[in-house]
Amino acid sequence: MADPMIALATGLSAVLLFLLMIGLTVYLLWKRRQDMRRDNQLISTNSVIPPCTPVLQTLQASSYGSAEVPFFLPPSFKSSTHSAMPEGREEEEQWKQHPHLHIQRGSLTIGSWFPLGSLRPDLYQLPEEPSEWAQPSGSTVRLCFAVQYQQEQEQLVVSLLQAANLPAQCQSSATLVKLQLLPSEDRHHRQAKAQSKGCQPQFNDTFVFQVSNNSVDQCTLRMSLYSVDRLKKHHLVGHVLLPLRQDELQEAAGKVLWRDLETDSDLPLSKHGNIQVSLNYNQSLQRLTVVVLRARGLQCPSNAGVSVQVSLQIHTQVVKTKCTPETRGSTPTFNEKLTFRLLPVQLDAACICLEVQQVGHEELAEVPSTRATAPVSLGLVVIGPFMYARGRELEHWNEMISKSQELVKQWHGLGAANNIYNNNQT
CATH class of the missing domain: 2.60.40.150 (C2 domain)
Structure with a gap:
């Protein structure tokens, strides 16, 4: 009794498996036919592209969503009307006829203007903004x-x-x-x-x-x-x-x-010493500013009083003379600002004479007692245009004129000079 039941179950299983295989085969054939029909429909809807059409933009529905994806077809620049034209001239004509291609396609521009994969550095350069932190040249x-x-x-x-x-x-x-x-x-x-x-x-x-x-x-x-x-x-x-x-x-x-x-090594120490001066000329105010800063290497005792006499001279005439207060020390520091009125037309005919004087000198035996307290010249320097000066003194004057917005500072070596009062007497 068990053998007929087993045979019946086996037969039913074979029949069901056979029917399942037939159904699967029919479904695959139907699916393939539907795919072929869809492909034929897509091919039939594409329009014929003329050979000289530069850009064709189509919109295809994405299988992953409803977003529209733009598609660009590379243009063909070769045509029968330009066959005899050189390659460079042909690219130039296409540039003039279709300038929008280079805007749309960016770095894929045809020709050698922007090769494939190249970068344009000018697009990434930021403009330089003026800043008060800007460092001066030099x-x-x-x-x-x-x-x-x-x-x-x-x-x-x-x-x-x-x-x-x-x-x-x-x-x-x-x-x-x-x-x-x-x-x-x-x-x-x-x-x-x-x-x-x-x-x-x-x-x-x-x-x-x-x-x-x-x-x-x-x-x-x-x-x-x-x-x-x-x-x-x-x-x-x-x-x-x-x-x-x-x-x-x-x-x-x-x-x-x-x-x-x-x-201190910017200028070798002179025999009679050095003096540091700042100059500025304001043309709008017609004002010459002389700032006497300090001196060094003077041939006088360290405890002697020292002052600087500054004279403005035009041609051979001394127009104005001013003096700094008395200062003591081995390296006297003055930091005294003196101003003079000077017209712009007089710049080429004017100069500044700075004379370092020892004040209250009473130890020279050859000086008469009546002149025991007369100042003694320790050295002088003349700063001015080519008519009066050369070297550092001329450079200082010219730099003062060219840099009207700042004080121009320099060291100058002092030259030998006799006592100014003795010179006036003789």
Whole structure:
């Protein structure tokens, strides 16, 4: 009884499997026929493209969504009417006829203007915006800083920003700047360390000095730049001396200042000593400004009083003479500003004569007692145009005229001179 039941079940299973295979075969044949019919419909809907049609844009429904995907057909630039035209001329004609192609296709432009895969650097360049931090032209070592004097608090605020154009031997070392007010009996100084190394190290430090309103005009801010080697030894690169004047400090408030570093070895020491002077000529105000800063190497005792007589001369006539207050010391510091009225037409005929004098000299035996207190000339220098000066003195005068917005500072060697009073008597 069990054998007929097993045979019946086996037969039914075979029949069902056979029917399933027939159904699957019929479905696959129907699916293939539908796919072939769809392909034929797509081919029949495409229009015939003329050979010279530049761009054909069609919209096809995506099988993944309803978004429209643009499709561009590359143009064919060869035609029978331009067959005899050179290749370069043919591309030029196509550029004129179809300028929109190069806008639409970007870097795929036909020809050698923008090859495939190339970049256009001009598209990625940002315009240079003017900035008050802009560094002046030149390769001299400079310091960038800002100063502001607060009269109510009697405080001098100094913001040290950065240095520029450091020598190659200093770029791999640490950089320090020491700040100090002169003259000062306090030997302590403020110190700023650069945050980075290289040609233009950044500081971004701020310092506050307590200075009274009565003494600020007699002070000078000294900023010395040092390079520190591996043995922690400090090497002086140069320094900046900024005479403090309340009117100049008000003008400099809120501005970024650039000053060149100077060294004592910039000018060899003269036999009669050297003098440092800043000059400025304001053509609109017809004003010549002479700032006598300091002197060194003078042939006089360190405790002797020294002053500088400044004379404005036009042709052979002395127009105006002014003197600085008496100063003592081995390296006297004057920081005295003297102004003269000078017309622009007189620039080529005028000069400045600076004479360093020892005041109250009473130790010369050959001087009569009646003239014992007469000043004695220690040396002089003439700064002016080609009519009066050469070398550094001529360069200083010409630079003063070309840089009307700033004080031009230089060292000058003093020449030999007899006592001016003896000269006048003879």
